[in-house]
Amino acid sequence: MSDAFAAYVAPIALAVLFAFLIAWSVVRIAIAYAHRRGMLDQPGQRRSHTIPTPRGGGIGIVVAILLTIPVSLCERSSPWPVHVVIALMLATSMIAAIGWWDDHRSLPALPRFGVQLLAVALFFASLIAGGPSWLWLPLWVLGGTWSVNLHNFMDGIDGLLAQQGIFVATGLTVLAWAIGQPALAGASACVAASCVGFWYYNRPPARIFMGDVGSGTIGLLIFGLTAMVWRIDWLAVWPALILSSAFVTDASLTLLIRIVRGRRWYTAHREHLYQWIVRRGHTHAVSAAWYLGWNVLVAAPMAALAFEKPRMGLMACIVTYAVAAVVWIFAKHRLVQRDRYKVRYVHT
Structure with missing residues (x-):
C-alpha cells in the first residue's frame, strides 16, 4: 500500500472504527440509563417481545454518527460543501431529538410529523441549492419523511432494523466508492459501523431496543445518503433504491392495506410481514433471516446489475419492487391462512 493511498484512506477508516466503538460504548450506557429511568417496552398484544426491554438504544447510533460523519464528508479528496x-x-439532530423525547414521553403524531418535515426539507434544500431544479424538493421531502416513518414502523423485532441498516449502508458505501465519492463512501460506512455497534446489544435476544431516536435517524440517513448518490450520479439512484426494497415494500403495502380497510394506520399493530412470521411461531432471528435472504439473493445482485448497466437501472428497480410485492403478497397470504387454520383447529 503506497503512502499516498494510506493517507487517502486512513482518515475514513479511523472514522469508521470510531463509529463502531462510540456506538458500542454509548449503547452500553443507554441500557443502564433506560433501566434507571424506567424506559421499558412492556409486552402486549400489539408487540412481538415477551419480556420488558429497555428502549432508546439508538442514541448510540446518533452520537456515533454526529461525531464521525462530518469527518468523513469533509475528507479532502472529495469534500462535500460545508452547508450540506x-x-x-x-x-439528524432534529429527528433524533424528537425521537428521544418520544422515547421518554409519548408525543402526539402531529408535532413529530412537523419536525420530521422541517428537518427533511432543511437537508434537501441544502442539497439541491445551486444544482437541480427546486421542483425536486417536494418529491424528496415526501420521500425522506416517509423513509423516517417506515423505518420506525419496521423496528419491531430483535435485530431487524440494525441488520437492514448495516446492509443498506454497506451497499451505499460500495456504490459511493464506485462513482468516485470516497467521502460519501466513508459517511455510509460510518452509518453501517454504528449499526453494527448497536446490533451487538440488539441481536436476539435483544438487551435493548432502538427506539424512535434510532429508527428515525436511520430512516433519514439512508434516504439522505441515497439522495447524495443521486446528486453525484442520477443513474446510480436506481441501485441505491433497490437496496431498500425489502423494507419499502413491507411498510408501504402494509400501510396501504390498512388505509384501504379503514384502520387507523398510525397506531401500533402487528400486520407487517416480519411480525406475521413471528406470530406463526418463528423466532425473531428466523424473521430477520427472511429479510437477509432477500437482500443477499435478490436486492444485492439486482443493484449490481442496475449499476453495471445504467440504461437498465430503472427497469431493474421496477422489476425488483414488482417481485418484492408478489413475494410479500404470497407470503402474507400463506401466513395469515395458516393462522386462521390454526385458530379453527384449536376451536374444534
Missing part, C-alpha cells in the same frame, strides 16, 4: 454537511447534521 451542517444541514445533514442539523436534520
Whole structure:
C-alpha cells in the first residue's frame, strides 16, 4: 500500500472504527440509563417481545454518527460543501431529538410529523441549492419523511432494523466508492459501523431496543445518503433504491392495506410481514433471516446489475419492487391462512 493511498484512506477508516466503538460504548450506557429511568417496552398484544426491554438504544447510533460523519464528508479528496454537511447534521439532530423525547414521553403524531418535515426539507434544500431544479424538493421531502416513518414502523423485532441498516449502508458505501465519492463512501460506512455497534446489544435476544431516536435517524440517513448518490450520479439512484426494497415494500403495502380497510394506520399493530412470521411461531432471528435472504439473493445482485448497466437501472428497480410485492403478497397470504387454520383447529 503506497503512502499516498494510506493517507487517502486512513482518515475514513479511523472514522469508521470510531463509529463502531462510540456506538458500542454509548449503547452500553443507554441500557443502564433506560433501566434507571424506567424506559421499558412492556409486552402486549400489539408487540412481538415477551419480556420488558429497555428502549432508546439508538442514541448510540446518533452520537456515533454526529461525531464521525462530518469527518468523513469533509475528507479532502472529495469534500462535500460545508452547508450540506451542517444541514445533514442539523436534520439528524432534529429527528433524533424528537425521537428521544418520544422515547421518554409519548408525543402526539402531529408535532413529530412537523419536525420530521422541517428537518427533511432543511437537508434537501441544502442539497439541491445551486444544482437541480427546486421542483425536486417536494418529491424528496415526501420521500425522506416517509423513509423516517417506515423505518420506525419496521423496528419491531430483535435485530431487524440494525441488520437492514448495516446492509443498506454497506451497499451505499460500495456504490459511493464506485462513482468516485470516497467521502460519501466513508459517511455510509460510518452509518453501517454504528449499526453494527448497536446490533451487538440488539441481536436476539435483544438487551435493548432502538427506539424512535434510532429508527428515525436511520430512516433519514439512508434516504439522505441515497439522495447524495443521486446528486453525484442520477443513474446510480436506481441501485441505491433497490437496496431498500425489502423494507419499502413491507411498510408501504402494509400501510396501504390498512388505509384501504379503514384502520387507523398510525397506531401500533402487528400486520407487517416480519411480525406475521413471528406470530406463526418463528423466532425473531428466523424473521430477520427472511429479510437477509432477500437482500443477499435478490436486492444485492439486482443493484449490481442496475449499476453495471445504467440504461437498465430503472427497469431493474421496477422489476425488483414488482417481485418484492408478489413475494410479500404470497407470503402474507400463506401466513395469515395458516393462522386462521390454526385458530379453527384449536376451536374444534
